[in-house]
Amino acid sequence: MKNKNKKAHCAVDYAFQRIGGKYKGRILWVLRDGFLRYGELKRAVVGITPKMLTQTLKELEADELIVRKVYLEVPPKVEYSLTDTGKELIPFISQMRSWGEKQMATN
Amino acid sequence: MKNKNKKAHCAVDYAFQRIGGKYKGRILWVLRDGFLRYGELKRAVVGITPKMLTQTLKELEADELIVRKVYLEVPPKVEYSLTDTGKELIPFISQMRSWGEKQMATN
DNA sequence: TACTTTATTGTACATACTTGCTGTAAAGAT
DNA sequence: ATCTTTACAGCAAGTATGTACAATAAAGTA
Numbered sequence: 001m002k003n004k005n006k007k008a009h010c011a012v013d014y015a016f017q018r019i020g021g022k023y024k025g026r027i028l029w030v031l032r033d034g035f036l037r038y039g040e041l042k043r044a045v046v047g048i049t050p051k052m053l054t055q056t057l058k059e060l061e062a063d064e065l066i067v068r069k070v071y072l073e074v075p076p077k078v079e080y081s082l083t084d085t086g087k088e089l090i091p092f093i094s095q096m097r098s099w100g101e102k103q104m105a106t107n
Numbered sequence: 108m109k110n111k112n113k114k115a116h117c118a119v120d121y122a123f124q125r126i127g128g129k130y131k132g133r134i135l136w137v138l139r140d141g142f143l144r145y146g147e148l149k150r151a152v153v154g155i156t157p158k159m160l161t162q163t164l165k166e167l168e169a170d171e172l173i174v175r176k177v178y179l180e181v182p183p184k185v186e187y188s189l190t191d192t193g194k195e196l197i198p199f200i201s202q203m204r205s206w207g208e209k210q211m212a213t214n
Numbered sequence: 215t216a217c218t219t220t221a222t223t224g225t226a227c228a229t230a231c232t233t234g235c236t237g238t239a240a241a242g243a244t
Numbered sequence: 245a246t247c248t249t250t251a252c253a254g255c256a257a258g259t260a261t262g263t264a265c266a267a268t269a270a271a272g273t274a
Contacts, residue, residue, distance in 0.1 A: 128231085181242085183239085
């Protein structure tokens with residue numbers, strides 16, 4: 001779900017391009033309360049591989065939805081958090097989540 | 108973005124699986140006001156190929172987000188509309204759209 | 215010295231998604 | 245008889261996305 005070089009046909013298209021992708025929503029969601037380290041994210045987003053986590057975090061960072069903060073320590077420490085733009089997405093991820101919960105219960 | 112045989116890790120995951128995909132959001136969005144025929148959808152969702160339109164409509168139908176109504180006429184006539192479940196998604200697609208518009212303006 | 219920890223990166227491969235193009239049915243118009 | 249219209253279906257091919265597994269750096273600990 002690359003963002004660069006893609007022109008959106010409309011705002012809906014644009015938004016979906018920006019937060020579509022298998023893990024983006026979940027990552028933004030688990031980051032809603034603050035800072036998480038790489039390993040914490042990995043545990044929070046069950047089922048994601050390290051490769052995909054790294055890749056998706058990079059995309060989200062390039063997209064300015066999250067911030068990556070590196071601590072110069074050994075072993076390495078990196079913390080991720082939402083940008084203001086990222087935070088704006090939380091309400092509707094929340095809404096989608098409610099819808100999803102309701103739907104899952106219905107079946 | 109197949110839905111069958113996929114188990115969601117959480118409600119966010121579930122929701123994204125169900126409306127993720129390049130065109131699903133846009134199709135649901137243009138159907139918000141009522142019924143559209145295949146050809147009308149094709150014109151409304153600019154850039155979609157007939158193949159993808161058909162495929163995406165099938166997925167949405169299997170997913171019970173839209174209804175397909177066939178008129179036994181020649182040449183064929185088929186109308187698509189939202190189910191109640193599909194309609195529930197409109198508010199937050201709308202919200203995403205607002206966010207998208209704001210973002211697009213910001214750049 | 216060897217082992218552990220953390221946050222990656224690299225390669226190879228598999229699967230999913232998307233596009234482009236051609237083809238079809240069947241009634242009505244020319 | 246041929247053309248037009250509508251809503252698709254089929255196939256080949258490319259691109260994007262995702263998985264599995266191995267490897268790295270560099271300090272601290274056993």
